[in-house]
Amino acid sequence: MAAADPGEGEEKAASTGGLILSTRARFGFTAAPGTTDDARIRDTSQALPPEFADQLFAAREQGATEQQLQQIAADGLARMYFRANNSRAHGLGVEFTDVEHIQIEL
Incomplete structure (x- = not known):
């Protein structure tokens, strides 16, 4: 997640548009006994709402690791x-490790 100069695209993503996050990483789960899933590498591409775009950009600007x-x-x-x-799987904890890549589209 390399830093870039904030621009119009980031402002729109953080206020109304959200972003698309694509990644290849290891995902595992923690939940109620008997409902866990072993961690495995997954390729995902998911739209995230503006609040997550805002959090990402603000954290980056503040020097987040x-x-x-x-x-x-x-x-x-x-x-x-x-x-x-x-809307489902309430209480499901997701572990996100071994990140191979992350791509953000505004």
């Missing part, structure tokens, strides 16, 4: 991809 930026991305993917915008 790569690990902190990855955690924001993981939180967004957990909510939107794995918990379907928190």
